[in-house]
């Protein structure tokens with residue numbers, strides 16, 4: 074058994090414990106105070122140099138930051154948490170990024186991205202759902218780690234523990250990027266703008282699951298979609314629905330008209346596209362012409378052109394529906410993802426490493442991610458400066474699909490993830 078295999082075997086239980094503690098307290102993007110402060114505390118203990126909050130992200134590039142009241146509400150809930158109390162001042166106003174860096178003399182800079190956020194989905198609460206059965210179901214109502222980012226964060230910490238050990242064979246600089254707000258495509262860009270990936274010779278990011286079973290690794294994620302997330306606010310005029318409906322300006326109808334027409338956007342030749350209105354809230358009551366309506370929607374495209382076409386058409390539909398009902402419409406871009414270009418050398422490196430890991434029995438060259446990601450903002454910064462980047466997939470048999478109430482992944486993939494990243498660091502820094 075190699076030192077790494079022994080280390081992972083010994084740490085398996087603590088990896089699972091850490092993952093479950095995050096799963097029990099899932100946090101939405103830019104409110105990951107409990108998660109980020111635990112990560113910062115552990116990295117500090119292990120001797121990593123830290124960049125936290127403003128040192129690790131540019132505030133002006135934060136899209137879709139929740140209102141201050143939501144961030145405060147999260148912090149209120151964490152009152153009395155000593156670790157949060159110690160770190161929260163360094164993470165003002167939702168700036169929850171944590172970067173840990175460790176050096177071993179001269180050598181390449183390897184940056185690795187781990188995201189930390191959860192989703193606004195109520196977690197299943199029946200006996201078929203393992204987290205409910207084993208007592209680590211979400212204690213944060215309406216929030217669920219339904220994409221496995223609790224696993225990503227646990228893998229990042231497991232790796233951090235391995236890298237400080239004498240038996241870990243690597244040199245140079247390793248930088249661990251713990252990213253907030255991946256969901257909605259919001260957290261990577263402000264970190265990229267802070268320069269955390271600029272000098273990286275290598276940058277790797279990964280996702281658990283993605284329809285690959287435990288033991289399978291895909292060295293390169295394909296079919297990543299560009300996406301644009303928009304919030305639209307329609308403002309009309311209230312009026313008595315019986316006495317003077319003609320005096321009203323109906324924001325609800327504008328939102329409903331826009332919704333139906335967004336989903337009727339024309340097909341696009343040559344590239345897959347998506348559109349979804351995921352949330353629509355309007356009105357105050359039965360007998361009042363609705364004077365406000367708020368919509369959360371997104372469009373996606375396989376190519377930049379297709380995505381830009383969809384976003385342009387979506388804006389036109391939102392504005393036209395508002396015009397039709399004589400209401401005002403404000404459109405805010407609240408998130409964005411872009412496609413990744415995996416460098417052949419980096420993909421080959423992942424394939425080589427995965428091929429010799431105990432617990433990995435199938436290595437694919439590529440497999441579809443099946444969604445959007447904002448890690449490419451970080452990858453591009455490394456690539457623009459001559460670095461090599463790759464986004465790979467760590468198979469994990471799922472209880473149900475990503476972003477669903479019954480989502481849960483196979484915890485055996487945590488140890489595999491640590492071994493993959495550890496192997497990648499060793500391989501990337503051993504070559505001259």
Ligand SMILES: [Zn+2]
Pocket residue numbers: 220221222255280
């Ligand atoms: Zn995800």
